[in-house]
Amino acid sequence: MDKREQILKAALTLFNRYGFDNTPTARISKEAGVATGTLFNYFNSKEELINVLYLNCKDSLTRRLSDGLDQEKTYRSKLKRIYINYLRWSLEYTDEFLFFQQFCNASCIGETTRKEGLSKFNSILELITEGIEKEIIKNVNLDYISTVLVGILNSSTYYYIANPNLAGDEEFLEMSFDFLWDSIKK
Amino acid sequence: MDKREQILKAALTLFNRYGFDNTPTARISKEAGVATGTLFNYFNSKEELINVLYLNCKDSLTRRLSDGLDQEKTYRSKLKRIYINYLRWSLEYTDEFLFFQQFCNASCIGETTRKEGLSKFNSILELITEGIEKEIIKNVNLDYISTVLVGILNSSTYYYIANPNLAGDEEFLEMSFDFLWDSIKK
DNA sequence: TATCAGGTTGACTATTTAGTCATTCTAAAT
DNA sequence: ATTTAGAATGACTAAATAGTCAACCTGATA
Numbered sequence: 495m496d497k498r499e500q501i502l503k504a505a506l507t508l509f510n511r512y513g514f515d516n517t518p519t520a521r522i523s524k525e526a527g528v529a530t531g532t533l534f535n536y537f538n539s540k541e542e543l544i545n546v547l548y549l550n551c552k553d554s555l556t557r558r559l560s561d562g563l564d565q566e567k568t569y570r571s572k573l574k575r576i577y578i579n580y581l582r583w584s585l586e587y588t589d590e591f592l593f594f595q596q597f598c599n600a601s602c603i604g605e606t607t608r609k610e611g612l613s614k615f616n617s618i619l620e621l622i623t624e625g626i627e628k629e630i631i632k633n634v635n636l637d638y639i640s641t642v643l644v645g646i647l648n649s650s651t652y653y654y655i656a657n658p659n660l661a662g663d664e665e666f667l668e669m670s671f672d673f674l675w676d677s678i679k680k
Numbered sequence: 681m682d683k684r685e686q687i688l689k690a691a692l693t694l695f696n697r698y699g700f701d702n703t704p705t706a707r708i709s710k711e712a713g714v715a716t717g718t719l720f721n722y723f724n725s726k727e728e729l730i731n732v733l734y735l736n737c738k739d740s741l742t743r744r745l746s747d748g749l750d751q752e753k754t755y756r757s758k759l760k761r762i763y764i765n766y767l768r769w770s771l772e773y774t775d776e777f778l779f780f781q782q783f784c785n786a787s788c789i790g791e792t793t794r795k796e797g798l799s800k801f802n803s804i805l806e807l808i809t810e811g812i813e814k815e816i817i818k819n820v821n822l823d824y825i826s827t828v829l830v831g832i833l834n835s836s837t838y839y840y841i842a843n844p845n846l847a848g849d850e851e852f853l854e855m856s857f858d859f860l861w862d863s864i865k866k
Numbered sequence: 867t868a869t870c871a872g873g874t875t876g877a878c879t880a881t882t883t884a885g886t887c888a889t890t891c892t893a894a895a896t
Numbered sequence: 897a898t899t900t901a902g903a904a905t906g907a908c909t910a911a912a913t914a915g916t917c918a919a920c921c922t923g924a925t926a
Contacts (some may be wrong), residue, residue: 497874513787515701517912529875534698534915601699634855642832642859649831653824669820673828679861683904704883715905721883 498536500526502550505543510592514544514602545607548597551576551590558583560617569630570675573621577647577671585661586653591651615640622678631678639678646674684722686712688736691729696778700788701764712716731793734783734824737776738796744769746803755816756861758807763833770837771847777837801826808864817864823862 504525508517519540523530537543545556559579566572597603622639625631632639650670653660660666690711694703705726709716723729745765752758770777783789808825811817818825837858839846846852 503917506791513701515699516787520913530914531875531878531916532873535873540914578687601702632855632859638839638856641835645831645835646828646863653827653830669818670824673818673863676865677832677859679862705885706883716884717886717906718904721903726884 496533497528499527501528501533501536501543502547506547506589506593509544509547510589510596514540514597514600525588541602541604544597544602546606547593548603548607549610551587551594554587554590555580555583555594556616559615562619569621569625569628570679573625574671575673576618576621577650577674579650581654581667585654585658590653591655595648615644618643624679628640629680632680643674643678644678649673683714683718687714687719687722687729688733692775692779694732695730695733696775696782700726700783700786700797703826716735720751721834727788727790728790730783731790733779734789734793735796737773737780740773740776741766741769741780742802745801749803755811755814756865759811759861760857762804762807763836763860764853766833767840767853771840771844774841781834801830804829811864815866818866829860832863836860 499667501522505517505522508522508525520530522543523533526533533543537546559576561575561579563572563575566575598608619636619640622631622636622643626633626636626639650673653670687708691703691708694708694711705719706716708729709719710829712719723732745762747761747765749758749761752761784794805822805826808822808829812819812822812825812866836859839856
């Protein structure tokens with residue numbers, strides 16, 4: 495019944511489906527079941543709305559990413575934990591994942607907002623650095639490794655989203671993680 | 681001096697920078713140095729314009745992708761050839777590459793156009809199939825391998841675009857290809 | 867019951883923009 | 897020099913849309 499939440503949820507769905515510019519605020523209000531003016535009581539502008547959405551998504555993912563990380567003993571299992579956390583979050587919050595993919599580089603997301611969002615992968619960056627120092631993974635430019643790693647992470651996620659039947663398949667999980675692991679391990 | 685070409689070029693630049701909906705046709709015309717009406721002499725609508733752009737890009741990339749492929753002897757070198765072709769094309773036609781990335785899933789690209797575009801990676805698909813049969817690369821679902829492979833290809837390309845100084849660095853090229861190769865090889 | 871604060875409403879406005887079309891230009895042919 | 901076909905022009909229109917605001921609820925308090 496929280497109107498603010500309803501507006502955010504409606505906007506997420508509609509921005510994903512039609513894009514930012516092709517989603518009139520009137521349509522968001524309608525989908526949320528509120529008047530057109532109500533949207534502007536909660537958000538000063540359409541841009542503020544999408545920026546709030548962006549930060550919400552980022553927070554949700556960041557919180558999840560390092561779940562249970564300190565219970566893992568080996569380096570490989572730590573990385574796998576992050577891989578799984580990323581996948582699970584994306585399958586649980588698919589709309590949020592797709593939103594992130596579509597808008598992480600969009601111009602309607604302000605520079606300030608985006609900079610906050612960059613901290614998203616801090617836990618990943620730390621782990622890569624550790625892996626290079628311990629000579630577990632390839633001794634290559636940190637930027638390049640993280641770029642490729644996130645690339646694999648995202649493409650794998652897209653595949654999981656397109657094939658929901660794989661959700662509980664432990665064998666496929668291990669196999670798919672090996673694509674990532676073999677790519678970066680020494 | 682070909683006005684049609686000038687319009688296409690201006691549209692490519694502006695769509696990349698501001699997005700489809702945030703680029704008025706008047707602005708495209710101005711950038712191209714023609715009157716607003718002229719654009720509609722060559723294209724029936726703004727949508728037709730972006731669809732033509734999309735197919736042009738696709739053709740340009742497809743033609744390049746299998747260049748010199750039959751001169752390569754080993755399976756690995758064939759794959760590397762495609763990797764290099766993809767990279768070189770993207771560095772030579774960076775605007776086109778970025779355009780493709782931004783609009784390959786956009787709703788303003790019609791279904792018909794997109795289906796034509798899917799044939800883009802035919803040569804890659806064939807090569808993967810061959811690799812699985814010959815037990816050179818992992819025996820996994822063709823779709824998954826190509827998804828991950830394109831993911832690595834694209835993320836690597838982004839890195840090269842962000843670091844133009846790497847353009848002629850043979851060592852880095854070999855190293856970066858290993859990320860792809862190690863990921864999928866048996 | 868009367869008052870009041872603050873959330874909610876939706877008709878309205880000012881602006882933007884895709885696409886039109888009557889007119890003007892251009893250059894080749896007669 | 898005149899005609900003419902088709903390309904090019906840009907002022908204009910009809911539609912869409914972000915954001916406003918005066919009026920209207922609602923429910924708590926006196």
